[in-house]
Amino acid sequence: DAPPEPEVQTSEAVELAAPTPNETITSPLTISGGARGFWFFEADFPVILTDWDGRIIAEHYATADGEWMTESFVPFSSTLEFESPYQPGDPEFMQRGTLILQRSNPSGLPENDAAVEIPIRFSASE
Numbered sequence: 001d002a003p004p005e006p007e008v009q010t011s012e013a014v015e016l017a018a019p020t021p022n023e024t025i026t027s028p029l030t031i032s033g034g035a036r037g038f039w040f041f042e043a044d045f046p047v048i049l050t051d052w053d054g055r056i057i058a059e060h061y062a063t064a065d066g067e068w069m070t071e072s073f074v075p076f077s078s079t080l081e082f083e084s085p086y087q088p089g090d091p092e093f094m095q096r097g098t099l100i101l102q103r104s105n106p107s108g109l110p111e112n113d114a115a116v117e118i119p120i121r122f123s124a125s126e
Contacts (some may be wrong), residue, residue, distance in 0.1 A: 011071060013039050014116045015073060015102055024095075024121045029080045031099070034073035039114075043068045047078050048100040051085040051122075052093055058082035062101065084125035094097030095121045 014031040019025055031047060039045055044061040051057055062078035086095045096119065103114035 011116050012036075013103070013114065016101065016116065016118060019099065019118065019120055022119050022121055024123050026048075026123050027080070027082045027084065029082070029099075031078040031080065032076070034075050035062075035064075035101070037068045037070040037072065037074055039103050040064050040068040040074065040076075041106050045076075045104040046102040047080060048102065049080055049082055049098065050098045052096045055085075055125075057085060057097070084122040086124050087124040088124045090124075095124075098124055
């Protein structure tokens with residue numbers, strides 16, 4: 001039997017294979033999927049991890065695994081290292097966070113801004 005296909009979160013421009021929505025994550029977090037070439041600039045785009053209150057915990061870049069000057073989907077990957085904001089005994093809502101994949105926008109023009117937000121959960125820090 002073939003392993004089941006991973007659930008993929010999609011938008012018109014981004015398909016996220018890992019992590020899946022509401023997955024409980026640990027550090028380092030491996031992020032993978034595909035994005036249309038226009039999502040990249042110089043073969044990468046920003047990746048941001050926030051806590052329940054929107055505070056940035058980690059920032060990095062996802063890098064194209066192939067030719068990015070295309071309209072097609074291009075595989076990407078990234079690894080984020082972070083310290084979990086969730087401590088044992090904290091209220092449940094503090095376990096929630098968001099992984100944000102931002103379209104590279106070298107122009108700075110607001111009409112070129114775009115992002116995909118994926119809800120995640122933090123495992124309790126050790």
